Amino acid sequence: MTAPSNPLDFTGRSVLITGAASGIGAACSHWLAAQGAKRLVLIDRDRDGLDALKLDTATERFAIDVADPAKWSELEADLGMLDHVIVNAGIGGSGEIADLTFKEWRRVMAVNLDGAFLTLAAGIRAMKRNGKGSAVVTASITGVKPVPGIGPYGVAKAAVAHMARIAAAENAVHGIRVNAIAPGGVDTAIWEGSPDFQNAVADHGREAALKGMATTTPRGTFATSEEIAGEIGFLLSDLAANVTGIVHITDGGYSF
Structure with missing residues (x-):
């Protein structure tokens, strides 16, 4: 396919997104x-949330557990x-290591690890059939900076x-780029x-609760889902053709 004149043009492309019913997805x-x-394959356990998405493109929606x-x-x-x-499905979890039950x-x-593996593995196989592609895995600043209690x-x-970095090293030869994004606080459910x-x-x-939590961030506010989506879009796009195997930190300065 000839590269589009607009490197942010996704016309004709197909994308798999997990955790698609809300938030960043x-x-x-x-x-x-x-x-x-052209085609969005949307996956989430939340059937109602998937059904509520109003999108001006063809969609295939599957209410499944990504860890299955x-x-x-x-x-x-x-x-x-x-x-x-876009490997995005995830759930929260808290507690100190010594206090957690198995x-x-x-x-x-x-969900957060097994489901991500199953998603990325299936996605890479589907991109190999296409002969090229790009993927973004949603990580977190808490996977870069140690934060007690998470x-x-x-x-x-x-x-x-x-x-994501290992997958990038394995699949560059197949024309497939893989990156991770590590957001700090984002206003999501x-x-x-x-x-x-x-x-x-x-x-x-x-x-007020979100604003209070965001005082630890130099920016002074949490990101919106739309801001993170734009950064993921850049990493997927032809603008990032030379970018693979990175963990893109987007945390408003929290990890300074």
């Missing part, structure tokens, strides 16, 4: 549709060829960031599962 879906993507290998075996035949993959550890690892979440995000956040919202309201 939904924002990526809207961004890619606006850039002309049997579901991926069923789905892979329907993927066909892909141009891009059940809680596995709950978070199943237990398996930070460990899983460190692992997926390195997985993932915070809703945190007891501390719930208490802060009850006492001060959601906006």
Whole structure:
């Protein structure tokens, strides 16, 4: 395919997005549709959230658990060829290492690490059928900077960031780029599962609770999902043709 005159033009391209029903995944879906993507394969456990997405492009929507290998075996035949993959599905998790139960550890690892592996592996195979492509894995600044009390979440995000780098090294010869993005605080629904956040919202309201949490960031505010989607779009795009195997930190200065 001849490179488009606009390197942010995704016209005619097909993209797989996990965690697509809300937050960063939904924002990526809207961004890619606006850039002309022809086909979006959207995956999330939240069927209602998937159904609620209003997108001006062809979509295929699957309400599955990304950590279920049997579901991926069923789905892979329907993927066909892909141009891009966004490995984004994730859940929150907190607690100090010494206090965690193995059940809680596995709950978070199943989605954030196992699910990411299954997604990326299937996505790379589909991009190989296309002869080229690019992928972005959503990691986290907590996988780069040690943050007490985030237990398996930070460990899983460190692992997926390195997985992206290994996949980049393995697949450059196939014309496939793989990068990770490591956001700091982002205003998404993932915070809703945190007891501390719930208490802060009850006492001060959601906006004030987020603003209070963002005081640790030099920028003084959390990112929006749309801001992160734009950065993911850049990493997927032809503008980033020479970029592979990086962990792109986008945290408003939190990790200075």
